[in-house]
Amino acid sequence: MASESRQLTGDGPASVVFESVSKRYPDGTLGVDSIDLECEAGKITVFVGPSGCGKTTSLRMINRMISPTSGRILIGRRDAADLDEGALRRGIGYVIQNAGLFPHRTIADNIATVPVLLGAKRRAARVLAIELMERVGLDPALGRKYPYQLSGGQQQRVGVARALAADPPVLLMDEPFSAVDPVVRLDLQNELLRLQRDIGKTIVFVTHDMDEAVRLADRIVVFQRGGTIAQTDTPEKLLTEPVNAFVRDFTGDSGIKWLSLMGTSGIEPRADRVVHESDSFSGLDQWRLLVDAEERALGWLRPGAVAGDELVPCRRTFVLGGDVMRCALDSALLSPVGQAVATDSSQRVLGLVDFPSLEPAINHHRSQAHA
Numbered sequence: 001m002a003s004e005s006r007q008l009t010g011d012g013p014a015s016v017v018f019e020s021v022s023k024r025y026p027d028g029t030l031g032v033d034s035i036d037l038e039c040e041a042g043k044i045t046v047f048v049g050p051s052g053c054g055k056t057t058s059l060r061m062i063n064r065m066i067s068p069t070s071g072r073i074l075i076g077r078r079d080a081a082d083l084d085e086g087a088l089r090r091g092i093g094y095v096i097q098n099a100g101l102f103p104h105r106t107i108a109d110n111i112a113t114v115p116v117l118l119g120a121k122r123r124a125a126r127v128l129a130i131e132l133m134e135r136v137g138l139d140p141a142l143g144r145k146y147p148y149q150l151s152g153g154q155q156q157r158v159g160v161a162r163a164l165a166a167d168p169p170v171l172l173m174d175e176p177f178s179a180v181d182p183v184v185r186l187d188l189q190n191e192l193l194r195l196q197r198d199i200g201k202t203i204v205f206v207t208h209d210m211d212e213a214v215r216l217a218d219r220i221v222v223f224q225r226g227g228t229i230a231q232t233d234t235p236e237k238l239l240t241e242p243v244n245a246f247v248r249d250f251t252g253d254s255g256i257k258w259l260s261l262m263g264t265s266g267i268e269p270r271a272d273r274v275v276h277e278s279d280s281f282s283g284l285d286q287w288r289l290l291v292d293a294e295e296r297a298l299g300w301l302r303p304g305a306v307a308g309d310e311l312v313p314c315r316r317t318f319v320l321g322g323d324v325m326r327c328a329l330d331s332a333l334l335s336p337v338g339q340a341v342a343t344d345s346s347q348r349v350l351g352l353v354d355f356p357s358l359e360p361a362i363n364h365h366r367s368q369a370h371a
């Protein structure tokens with residue numbers, strides 16, 4: 001099956017290029033109006049824009065579920081119109097909202113659908129399904145269950161695993177995470193970014209949510225009414241230099257969204273307000289963070305606290321250098337003292353960061369962005 005997708009495109013991820021592509025539906029509606037666009041190989045391109053502006057139509061023209069009325073689409077430099085339609089559809093992974101799983105097939109069978117269609121043996125298909133479940137962060141024991149027995153977030157992961165089963169050079173995702181709650185959604189986004197670091201596919205991702213676009217995209221394409229493209233740029237560029245009022249309004253408050261882009265590696269946490277479980281202390285003069293022998297956060301000690309007193313939960317920490325600035329601010333806001341708790345990637349506390357020391361980091365990033 002991998003060989004079939006390779007036939008499409010040659011080895012490795014393939015770029016997707018739109019050349020003056022239009023789609024007029026039979027009823028006369030112009031869904032997409034002469035767009036030019038390159039979705040770079042191995043990168044995540046995100047389509048955003050108001051409802052009805054041609055995002056899904058554009059996406060579905062890539063695997064020829066919809067055929068363009070004019071113009072052409074090149075996949076790995078080959079004209080999609082010249083490729084075998086069935087092979088193209090099977091060879092390009094496609095993930096949609098609510099996962100679109102077959103309800104009366106088990107999870108493992110859902111994932112192995114395309115490989116089996118292409119002649120994979122049962123055993124090989126089962127091994128592949130297990131491997132893919134692990135890859136998308138699902139317990140392989142779920143393979144025997146049916147979609148209705150899984151949560152929305154788990155179903156979405158199955159959708160992603162199924163789309164990856166044919167090792168496609170291109171992955172199309174149409175609002176894949178929009179039906180799950182914000183917390184699960186964040187999980188799925190992180191999982192996709194982690195997965196993408198391993199697989200480096202060409203991903204074309206549609207969303208209504210600018211925050212999601214900013215988090216995931218290497219490049220964002222803003223569609224506007226009438227099926228045209230208003231701007232294509234990196235998230236940074238789009239937020240700081242919108243080409244017109246429409247893009248500015250659509251992208252919203254860039255100051256806030258910036259926080260989702262800024263790294264936290266420049267921050268210097270202070271360790272002087274951290275108390276170890278083994279330390280003897282009594283009548284603390286101010287709030288302190290209590291950590292265990294492994295340096296993991298146990299909770300906050302109130303001023304005046306003595307050993308054994310009840311702790312105030314530490315609700316959020318952030319990974320220094322790993323999480324974005326927004327996580328650091330969340331951590332500070334959710335702490336009782338306005339102090340963010342910085343950890344390393346193993347959740348070991350490195351120290352605390354107060355609001356005033358977040359400010360220079362934010363200003364530094366902003367000035368770099370505008371340079």
Ligand SMILES: Nc1ncnc2c1ncn2[C@@H]1O[C@H](COP(=O)(O)OP(=O)(O)OP(=O)(O)O)[C@@H](O)[C@H]1O
Nearest residue numbers: 025027029030031050051052053054055056057058
């Ligand atoms: N089968 C169809 N027949 C006629 N018109 C269609 C058809 N499918 C889509 N359209 C129209 O084409 C335009 C683009 O639709 P499309 O589904 O691509 O938008 P979208 O950007 O994905 O919107 P949404 O954000 O709501 O999913 C819309 O005006 C829509 O009504």
Ligand SMILES: [Mg+2]
Nearest residue numbers: 055056057174
């Ligand atoms: Mg759509």
